[in-house]
Structures are given as structure tokens and as C-alpha cells.
Amino acid sequence: MGGHEVSESPLPSLVLDGTSRIVLLVMDGLGDLPDPAHGGHTPLAAARTPNLDALARRSALGRLLPVSPGITPGSGPGHLGLFGYDPLEYQIGRGVLEATGIDFDLQPSDVAARGNFCTVDGEGKITDRRAGRISTEVCAELCAELSKISVPGVQAFVEPVREHRFVLVLRGEGLSEAVSDTDPERLGEKPLAALATATDGEATGKLVNKWTAGAGKVLADKSPANMLLLRGFAKRPSWPQMPETFRLRAAAVAHYPMYRGLAKLVGMDALPVGPKIEDSIATVAENWGRYDFFFVHYKYTDTAGEDGDYDRKADKISEVDAAIPGIIDLDPDVLMVTGDHSTPAIMAAHSWHPVPFMLRSKLGRADGCESFNEIELTKGSLGTFPAKEAMALAMAHARRFRKFGA
Amino acid sequence: MGGHEVSESPLPSLVLDGTSRIVLLVMDGLGDLPDPAHGGHTPLAAARTPNLDALARRSALGRLLPVSPGITPGSGPGHLGLFGYDPLEYQIGRGVLEATGIDFDLQPSDVAARGNFCTVDGEGKITDRRAGRISTEVCAELCAELSKISVPGVQAFVEPVREHRFVLVLRGEGLSEAVSDTDPERLGEKPLAALATATDGEATGKLVNKWTAGAGKVLADKSPANMLLLRGFAKRPSWPQMPETFRLRAAAVAHYPMYRGLAKLVGMDALPVGPKIEDSIATVAENWGRYDFFFVHYKYTDTAGEDGDYDRKADKISEVDAAIPGIIDLDPDVLMVTGDHSTPAIMAAHSWHPVPFMLRSKLGRADGCESFNEIELTKGSLGTFPAKEAMALAMAHARRFRKFGA
Numbered sequence: 001m002g003g004h005e006v007s008e009s010p011l012p013s014l015v016l017d018g019t020s021r022i023v024l025l026v027m028d029g030l031g032d033l034p035d036p037a038h039g040g041h042t043p044l045a046a047a048r049t050p051n052l053d054a055l056a057r058r059s060a061l062g063r064l065l066p067v068s069p070g071i072t073p074g075s076g077p078g079h080l081g082l083f084g085y086d087p088l089e090y091q092i093g094r095g096v097l098e099a100t101g102i103d104f105d106l107q108p109s110d111v112a113a114r115g116n117f118c119t120v121d122g123e124g125k126i127t128d129r130r131a132g133r134i135s136t137e138v139c140a141e142l143c144a145e146l147s148k149i150s151v152p153g154v155q156a157f158v159e160p161v162r163e164h165r166f167v168l169v170l171r172g173e174g175l176s177e178a179v180s181d182t183d184p185e186r187l188g189e190k191p192l193a194a195l196a197t198a199t200d201g202e203a204t205g206k207l208v209n210k211w212t213a214g215a216g217k218v219l220a221d222k223s224p225a226n227m228l229l230l231r232g233f234a235k236r237p238s239w240p241q242m243p244e245t246f247r248l249r250a251a252a253v254a255h256y257p258m259y260r261g262l263a264k265l266v267g268m269d270a271l272p273v274g275p276k277i278e279d280s281i282a283t284v285a286e287n288w289g290r291y292d293f294f295f296v297h298y299k300y301t302d303t304a305g306e307d308g309d310y311d312r313k314a315d316k317i318s319e320v321d322a323a324i325p326g327i328i329d330l331d332p333d334v335l336m337v338t339g340d341h342s343t344p345a346i347m348a349a350h351s352w353h354p355v356p357f358m359l360r361s362k363l364g365r366a367d368g369c370e371s372f373n374e375i376e377l378t379k380g381s382l383g384t385f386p387a388k389e390a391m392a393l394a395m396a397h398a399r400r401f402r403k404f405g406a
Numbered sequence: 407m408g409g410h411e412v413s414e415s416p417l418p419s420l421v422l423d424g425t426s427r428i429v430l431l432v433m434d435g436l437g438d439l440p441d442p443a444h445g446g447h448t449p450l451a452a453a454r455t456p457n458l459d460a461l462a463r464r465s466a467l468g469r470l471l472p473v474s475p476g477i478t479p480g481s482g483p484g485h486l487g488l489f490g491y492d493p494l495e496y497q498i499g500r501g502v503l504e505a506t507g508i509d510f511d512l513q514p515s516d517v518a519a520r521g522n523f524c525t526v527d528g529e530g531k532i533t534d535r536r537a538g539r540i541s542t543e544v545c546a547e548l549c550a551e552l553s554k555i556s557v558p559g560v561q562a563f564v565e566p567v568r569e570h571r572f573v574l575v576l577r578g579e580g581l582s583e584a585v586s587d588t589d590p591e592r593l594g595e596k597p598l599a600a601l602a603t604a605t606d607g608e609a610t611g612k613l614v615n616k617w618t619a620g621a622g623k624v625l626a627d628k629s630p631a632n633m634l635l636l637r638g639f640a641k642r643p644s645w646p647q648m649p650e651t652f653r654l655r656a657a658a659v660a661h662y663p664m665y666r667g668l669a670k671l672v673g674m675d676a677l678p679v680g681p682k683i684e685d686s687i688a689t690v691a692e693n694w695g696r697y698d699f700f701f702v703h704y705k706y707t708d709t710a711g712e713d714g715d716y717d718r719k720a721d722k723i724s725e726v727d728a729a730i731p732g733i734i735d736l737d738p739d740v741l742m743v744t745g746d747h748s749t750p751a752i753m754a755a756h757s758w759h760p761v762p763f764m765l766r767s768k769l770g771r772a773d774g775c776e777s778f779n780e781i782e783l784t785k786g787s788l789g790t791f792p793a794k795e796a797m798a799l800a801m802a803h804a805r806r807f808r809k810f811g812a
Contacts, residue, residue: 010477010494363750365439365759366446368781381760381780383790385475392476396758403756404473405480405493406500406520406638 010404011084011392012240015247020333020398022248022293023284024082027320028075028259029302030339031355031374035310035346043301043310043345044356045373047317051324052337056372060364062382063354063374064390066341072352075258078340083242083266083295084391092265093177093234099167100264101257102159106236111175111204113233115158115166116183117142117225124190124227129183130164131225139166142225149214154207161257168230170208175235176201179208183229191229204233241267242293246395251287253280254297263295277319281326288330296327305343306350313345334397335360336390337372354384361397416810417490417798418646421653426739426804428654428699429690430488433726434481434665435708436745437761437780441716441752449716449751450762451779453723457730458743462778466770468788469760469780470796472747478758481664484746489648489672489701490797498671499583499640505573506670507663508565512642517581517610519639521564521572522589523548523631530596530633535589536570537631545572548631555620560613567663574636576614582607585614589635597635610639647673648699652801657693659686660703669701683725687732694736702733711749712756719751740803741766742796743778760790767803 032042039046066073067087076097077087095112106112117139119128134142140160147158154172161167178201182191194208195201208230219226242250244267252263252270260270269291273283280296287294298320304313327335342353356377367381382393395401438448445452472479473493482503483493501518512518523545525534540548546566553564560578567573584607588597600614601607614636625632648656650673658669658676666676675697679689683704690700704726710719733741748759762783773787788799801807 010473014477363439363753363757365780367784379784381469381784381790382475383469385790389475392474393758394476396476396478401476401478401758403478403480405483405497406503 011401012245014401014404015245015395016400016402017247018292018398018400020292020400021288021330022334022394022398023296023327023330023332023336024294024394025296025298025320025327025335025337026079026082027298027301027317027337027339029305029341029343029350030317031342031344031351031353032305032313033344033346033353038310042374043313044317045375047314047321049317049321049372051321053371055324055328055335055337055360056358056369056376058366059358059360059369060382061358061367061369061372061377061380063377063384064338064357064387065354065384066387068386070352072350073341074350075340076262078387079259079262080266081387082338082340082390084246084388085239085266086388090237090239092237092262094232095167096234096236096265097232097258097261098161098165099159099169099261100236101259101261102161102167104157104159104167104169106169107171108236108238109175110169110171111177111179111233111235112167112169113230115168116229117164117166117219118227118229119224120190120227126184126187126189126191126227126229128224129185129187129229133163134225136160136162138225139164142219142222145218146215149211149218151207151210151214156211164225168211170204174203176204177233177235179205179233181231181233182208182212183231191227194230237265239266243267246293246391247400248293249291250293250295251291252295252297253283254295255279256297256299259297259299268295277323278326281323284327285330301339302343305345306348308345308348310345333361334394336394338390355387357382357390359393359397363397363399417807418651420807420810421651421801422806422808423653424698424804424806426698426806427694427736428740428800428804429702429733429736429738429742430700430800431702431704431726431733431741431743432485432488433704433707433723433743433745435711435747435749435756436723437748437750437757437759438711438719439750439752439759444716448780449719450723451777451781453720453727455723455727455778457727459777461730461734461741461743461766462764462775462782464772465764465766465775466788467764467773467775467778467783467786469783469786469790470744470763470793471760471790472793474792476758478756479747480756481746482668484793485665485668486672487793488744488746488796490652490794491645491672492794496643496645498643498668500638501573502640502642502671503664503667504567504571505565505575505667506642507665507667508567508573510563510565510573510575512575513577514642514644515577515581517576517583517585517639517641519574519636521574522635523570523572523625524633524635525630526596526633532590532593532595532597532633532635534630535591535593535635539569540631542566542568544631545570548625548628551624552621555617555624557613557616557620562617570631574617576610580609582610583639583641585611585639587637587639588614588618589637597633600636643671645671649673652699652797653806654699655697656699656701657697658701658703659689660701661685662703662705665703665705674701683729684732687729690733691736707745708749711751712754714751714754716751739767739805740800742800744796761793763788763796765796765799765803769803769805
């Protein structure tokens, strides 16, 4: 008997205060496929992982569906699910992610877009969507010049992110996020005009096109970065915050801007941290008394997967493995190890495949799995379940939920 | 953090009449955790269960999620799921459960609350929330005295349940269930005033407080039961009934009032039955021709778990095991054995862990599991699935569903 309507989730009303600690360790793009060229193993199975395997023997295991079967998530939905938010309900524009990730103080009425410097030929057609990945320094110089462009009725902030990437933030009266991308996302085409995707986007689209025309003049002699592309126009969403929803003081330990930004949108503090997994563990240790929940993000598994580099992905997993004792030494009440999605090396892209997941807690069952990899954890007791439910499991094992119903 | 709407379930339109018999045997709080002090086994694994194990070898096995991952259900949600009702949609107040369980003829406009006699000190602070678990006889005497309290505008029924527990039912015009508990659920505090939880609860809250003040005078010299606590104010819900929804003449074979009450709310007849599992089997046998569906409830596994008594829980499971042949002799078309939730002995409390489940039917697959316990049934073909879907499985195996669609 299913229903007419689904009631609000009871979870928020069940939340208890507590002193327990939860650690969520995310190896970005962790999940993979067996590679016939590597003995039919996945990078996770091939990696040297004595510590993850020992953890698996004491954990409950399963596989996460980031969104739903067959859906390949971007970084936003992949992480929002892990944070306990339904990624179909909580959707976010790329511009906001990027802006928040560089600590830009986005106002509720601002509209942000992600920018790429690109290279165009004499006819204005795109020859490199990343302008040869110019250095972050060059990016910053170009952004400074673009900041001088004046368009009546709007203030435009242009902030460098990393390499060829920047953020454009428009501030003014009545701005809308209903504006299409100028990035055609393929070579050999000219940048597109920004068009309204709903009636209220018309004025903003015109402002964007005026600004882009000005930018084209500034960049004309700046080859390889002689043009730019904009996508993901968006306003800052107003979402439930983890410190209220879950009563957790939540910290993000993430080096990459996008993941910091994402974490801040759900109310986490983004702690300053270096690029290595050892830096992350040290940061967690230093802040152990100040937070209840730590989201530790490790990017390089995904990067290797995206590059189709099986061996490097396995190596990066081994690097994380070596840092696992540092987390266990802190004795978290709940330790979850997983990914935000799969990035199979043989696909060199994100995919829809379920993601390895394990949860260690004194109150968990050990499933008798011998190791942590895609095949072994089919034996796990957690089965295949939506990523958005993992946070509820963590809260339960941390004894931060009261009983539901009489 | 879930979604907006779902489509109607097609199940009710698929239901067929039939002559098949379904037995649902519920060992309350069956699921458990491995206990390092007991060789890392769960009570179910440690119990002597030759009959359950033989059944497992001929059954399809899996694990039920009572509500959703991480949610620890009370008895109400735990059972409603097993009866095929979404426990998030069909929520019930404790007062109604208790009132229905003692065969109190609750009217649609009545408001019921669960009562506990308690002990307070000279300052009125609670020193024992259960008044030393007074006998049911003393409880009945106190209830008779409290029934004499007169509050203008409302009729108050006070009915004993068991030991320190009673039911208060208010009958009158315009009563509301939007009233807060007077039970602070902790020691060292005074009983709370009943407050309105919505505007329409104000008048009822005042009536409750007047009645409680009167009760305080009656009980003042009745130590250890010198005060009372009320919680779970609720009206009788009007839910789909199993005889209509599933076209099953449904019988509850449950000794404890709460489970009888719950079963009656979904349209089951609650048959008179003694406390032992043999009593239950005899009652099923006597009524075999009169009903299509039997819900057999066994309480003592949960009681042992709640008491943190691993050995007793294992013994109680063994007692149920010895009665299994009596059910099999009746040759039900579908026999399900499961629990309503987990009550791990090492936690001495209900928990969120998935619950062992097996279904035997001539139309079922045997999964090759050698025994019935938490670890072995990770090999089961049914996987981990919501308890509310078990009833549909039973209906299918009982050939009581037609084909869906052309």
C-alpha cells in the first residue's frame, strides 16, 4: 500500500544532541569497473590497501546509488547525496558552486556563472575550450583587467579560480538566473549569445551579452586566452543547514574550491587545508574537539579516473590507504569511506555505477567481507541504497537519532 | 529530506480472492548484533534453531528495513510496515495503541493518552517513572478511584493496562489531540503541564491539566504511585482495513495489548490467546478455517533484548523454534518469519539494524542459505528491502494478486 503522498521525512524531528564524532572520507570518483587489461580487477581491487581491507573486516558494507540507477552525477549531486540531501530536490548551478568555493561573499540577489578562458581562431571559432590551461597567475591578471569593464545597471565581479577557470558575479537590481550558457561545449563553434530561458531572464541575458562583448575587446590580443565562455548562471540557494538539520558542527576538509563551496552551502565550515591526504588528516586531528562531523575530500582518484589512468588511480587509492590509521587513531564513533560517484578509468569519465561504501562503528555489524572492493562488498549487509540515506545511517550509529513512533 | 509526491500504488486493484493461507510470525525485536563476549555471534546465531534452519534451507531470505536506513522504529511503525502500510504515512499515537489494545471502544471524537503511574518526592520531582512497577491489581484500584474525578465539559475514562500503565480517554465536544505530553521522560523533573501543540489544542490542554490536578490529590497518599504521567494524546485514525485492501480475513494472535490494538486498527480480529508460543500455535490451528491471514506475535525476544539479556534472548528464540513444526503442519501457502525491528542485547534497546526475514512458499525460490541468522542471510535472494513490501511478496506467493497491465 503505498501512498497518496509521502509525508515529510521524520529525520529532523528525531535528531538528538550528542558528543559523538562522524568522519565521512570521500575518495572522489572511487567506483570503477573491472579492466581486462589489468587482470579483470578494478583499481580499488588492484591497489595496495591493507588498512582499508582491515577496516572492511570490521565494517558494514554496501554500495551507494548517488542519485538513482543509471544516473551519472556531477560533483554537486554526488556530494549532496552524501550530505543527506536529495540531489533531485536540491539542485545547484555551477556558478554558485565556483563562487562559494573561492570564498566569494555571494549575496542572495547576485547571479554567478562559471567562466573558462578559451582560444578562438580568426573567425571567432573555438579551438581550445581551456586556452591551453593557462596558469592561475595569468588567469588572475586577466580577471583584473576584465573587472574594469563597465556595463550600466550592473556591477560585475571577475574572480580567478584556478588555471583557465574564473567566476563572473553580476550584482544589481532584478537579476535573474534564467540565462543560457555561452559555452557551446564543443570545438569549431563560436561562443553563443546568452539567451533568456524564462521571461524574467531577458534583461540579464542582454547584460551578459554586453559584458561579453566588452570582454572580447579586452582579450582580443591575449592569445591563447583570447575569449571566454560562461555557463551555469545561478543564484545562491537557501537550503537547510547541517548544524540545524542534524545538530552537527560540521567541517569540510577539502582542498579544491568546488567541494569547499558545496560544503558551505549546507552549512559546513570549510577549514584551510593543503592538497595531500596527510594534510587533511592533520587538519581533522587539529580540529577534533571543535566539530562533530568531518567531511574529508580527496580529489586525485577522480582526476586519475578522468584521465583514464588506471595505475595512477590505484596508486592514489593506496596513498589514501596509508593515511587510514591516522583517522582510526582519532577513534571516531562512525567512520564512512566511500566516493561521490564512480569514475571508471576505462571510461575516463564519471559514471552511474554504484559506489563502494563502508561504515565502521561499535554499533555496526561486521559483514564478514575480507576486503574493500567492488566485488567483495556485494556480500555486505547494507545492499545497494541511495547515497542520501547514508547520513541517516551515520546519525543512527552515532546515537544521534531517537526512536521513531511509539 | 524526501520528495514531493508518488503515484498511487497499483496493489489494491490487483487483489484477488483466494483460499490460500498466509502466516506472519513476528519475533519482536528479533534482529541483533554480534556480541564479542559470545564468540561474535548474535543471539539468533547462538540459539538452538534446527527447525528455523531447516525452514531457511527451503526459503527465500533477506533483510527488512522497518522504516528506512538509520531509523529506529517503535512498535507501531515496526508492525505497520509488516502489515503493508507505509509507517511514514500511517502514524499513530501511543494513546490510541494502548486504548485499542485493552478493547476500549474508542469513538472517533475521543482523545486517548497513555498513562504511567510514577513516584514523586516531596518537591514533586519524579524519582521513579514506573512507580516501582506496581501490580496490575493496584493499578486497577487506582484507576477506579481516578475515574471518580469530575471535570466539567468532559467525561474521563481511566482504564488499567498492565503494571504501572493505564489509559486515559477523554470524551466530549471539540476535543483535540494537539496536546503535549506531561511526561518529561527523565528523573528529577516535575511532571509538565499539558500544552497546546496547535491552536485547537488549547481547550483540551486545559482540561487535561484540570484532570491531572485532581488526580494528584487522589494519589497524594498512594506512594509509590503518588503521581501520574501522560503521553501520546491521540485520536483513533481511520485507515484502510486489511479485509478490504487485501481481501484477507485477518487474525491477530497476540497476547500483549499493544499488538492486539495495532492489529485491530488495520482491520484484524484479535483472537484471545495465552502468553506462550504453544498457545499461539493452538489458536492458529483452531481458527485455521476461519481466517486467511494470521499475524502471530511473540513478545519475549524483545523483552530479553531490552533487558540486555543475550542468553535469554537466544533461549526465547529456541522456544519459538520448537513451535515451528506446529505451524508447518498446518501447511500454510506462505509462511513468513521475521521481526518488527532489531533489539540488540548489547544495546538493550530498539535499533535501526535490518531485520532477518524469510518467506517459505511452494512458489518461492530456496536461496541455499544453511541457517537463519543475520550473517548467513546476507546470501539471500531478497536483499535488503522495506518491510512495507513484505506483504506484497506474501500476497504474490499466495496467488492473491492478478497480473499488472496487459
